[in-house]
Amino acid sequence: MHLLIRWLINAIALVVAAFLVPGITVEGDSALIAFGITAIVLGLLNATLRPLLTFLTCGFVVLTLGIGLLFINAFVLWAAAWISSDLLGIGFTVDGFWSAFLGGIVVSVVSFMLSLFADGSSKT
Helix, strand or coil: CHHHHHHHHHHHHHHHHHHHCCCEEECCCCHHHHHHHHHHHHHHHHHHHHHHHHHHCHHHHHHCCCCHHHHHHHHHHHHHHHHHHHHCCCCEEECCHHHHHHHHHHHHHHHHHHHHHHHHHHCC
16 A cells, blocks of 8 residues: 555656656656656666665765755656656656756655655554
C-alpha cells in the first residue's frame, strides 16, 4: 500500500510540475499513462541513483549548505524524463537545465507536502 501511495504522490507532483514549469511537457494522447510511467521511473531513480549521487557529492552538498541537493534533484528529474521519452518512447520531456532545476524544486515541494498529508491521514 505504501508503494502505491508513493507512486501516486510522484505522479501528482509530476503533473503539477508539468503545469507550472515551462519546458516540462507531455505529448501524445495518453498523458495519464506518461505521468504514471514517468512516476515509476522517477521513484526507481530516487531509490537508487539519488542516494548514490548524494553520497558521491557529499562534500559539495556540505560546502554549498545543501543547495547542491537541488542540482541532484534536477539531474534525477532530467534522467527520469530522458529514460521515459528516449528509452521508453513516452512523451514526457524536460527541455533544459532550468526546466529540470525548477521542476525538481516543484516535484520535491509537492511530494513533501503530499507525503505529510498522506502520513498524517494514515495515523488516524
